[in-house]
Amino acid sequence: MPIVPAPQLLLESELPPQASSASHARRLLRGALDRASAPWPEEDVEAAQLAVSEVVTNALVHAGTPMTLRVQLAESGLRVEVGDGSPHTPVRRNYSSTSGTGRGLKMLDRAVDRWGSAPDGDGKVVWFEMRSADPCSGIDDRSPGVRGAAAKDTVTVELLNVPLLMHSAWQEHASAVLREYLLVRVEADDLAIFEAHAQASDAMNLLYEQVPAPDLGDDPEALMAGALEPVVSRERLTLNVPRASVESFDTLDDLLRQAVALGEARVLLVPPTQPEIRDMSSWLCRQVRDQHAAGAPPVPWSSLQSLTEPSPPATPASPDAAEVAASPRALMAIDEASVVVAVSPSVVRFLGHPDAAALVGRRVLSIVPARYHQAHIAGTTLHMTNGRSVLLGRPVTVPVVRADGTEAPVELRVDPQLLPDGRRMFVAEFGLPPNDAP
DSSP states (O other): OOOOOOOEEEEEEEEOSSTTHHHHHHHHHHHHHHTSSSOOOHHHHHHHHHHHHHHHHHHHHHTOSOEEEEEEEETTEEEEEEEESOOOOOOOOOOOTTOSSSOHHHHHHHHSSEEEEEEETTEEEEEEEESOSSOOOSOOTTOOHHHHHHTTSEEEEEEEEEEHHHHHHHHHHHHHHHHHHHHHHHHTTOTTHHHHHHHHHHHHHHHHHHSOOOOOOSOHHHHHHHSOTTTTEEEEEEEEEEGGGHHHHHHHHHHHHHHHHHHHTTOSSSOOOOHHHHHHHHHHHHHHHHHHHSOOOOOOOOOOOOSSSOOOOSSOOOHHHHHHHHOSSOEEEEETTSBEEEEOHHHHHHHTOSSGGGTTTSBGGGGSOGGGHHHHHHHHHHHHHHOOOSSTTSOEEEEEEOTTSOEEEEEEEEEEEEOTTSOEEEEEEEEOOTTTOO
């Protein structure tokens, strides 16, 4: 039987939970490969550096603990391991291709032959190999991740009337907001943010793993047909939360409140999102806290927002809004918070209101049938987060609610406009029936 040489350990180093660790890992890996007995092609070295940077950054953002970097050479090729203190295994996020987050694991797939993860004490090890004799990519299915590690001591939380579509959009928006907030705090030399961010990620991972996401695709007709209540909600859902992770939901709630405040002040690049999304986020965190700490009964999801009371427009008056209000065309302008900022006379007549004042300042959801509310909120959130625009810029036929509560089908085309101050305004053109057209 042939003797297989033992793997050659080129490097084992501890990395602190700080922003410089990713670049430090790249330098350590290059130095280790430079010391290898056989030279490595430059393109392979660069691919390995890209991969280790992604794995370390992922550990830094989602674990927030000290890390261990190991580099080995064996007959199978190069093996790099990064250990951290979080039991959560990496999870591919099904985010839009235009999203600013969620693409790291796809990048890892392209850079290496195979990669995976395995439990390691209270944490895990994420590894990748290059020049492997058995190339394949993806997470090691033998790793039980957080569910297996934490199943012995969990808290059961009942969620009622769960808005699945809004939750899916919130996951993407919250990930982008928290990542930007992390960078802001790091630039201010606040290193404690890594631990807090890791706790917030812990809570989001638990929700992502256990709250199903509706798969509606990108076909406009299928999207309109499938994004309806009650299909996009779940009447009852059981959430299993490791007892050690309950506090993570308080941290998530706190960080998102701080980040949303910066977003509204335009400190972050990711714009603020719909108030219902913020309500849902706080509701999720409160349900975990209240049911665990006080033994409170589950409270069904219901937004605090009112569609009947006027809201102050988030977008200041602009020449564009004034043009809409005076236009002979059938137009309505809506700001980033989905508040109507201007409406033309023909649309006022079509909707049966006495004047434009009855619509301006109200949420546009007041003219959207209730069964489409969640789809509208989720779609607007994804557009504000990553530019997703499946239904924008093209005519779609939708029902609208008139002043007397009846519904009327109308062809709409909604186009986003970027205002000089960086805010967005959405202009909807109504294809009115001949009798109602201006």
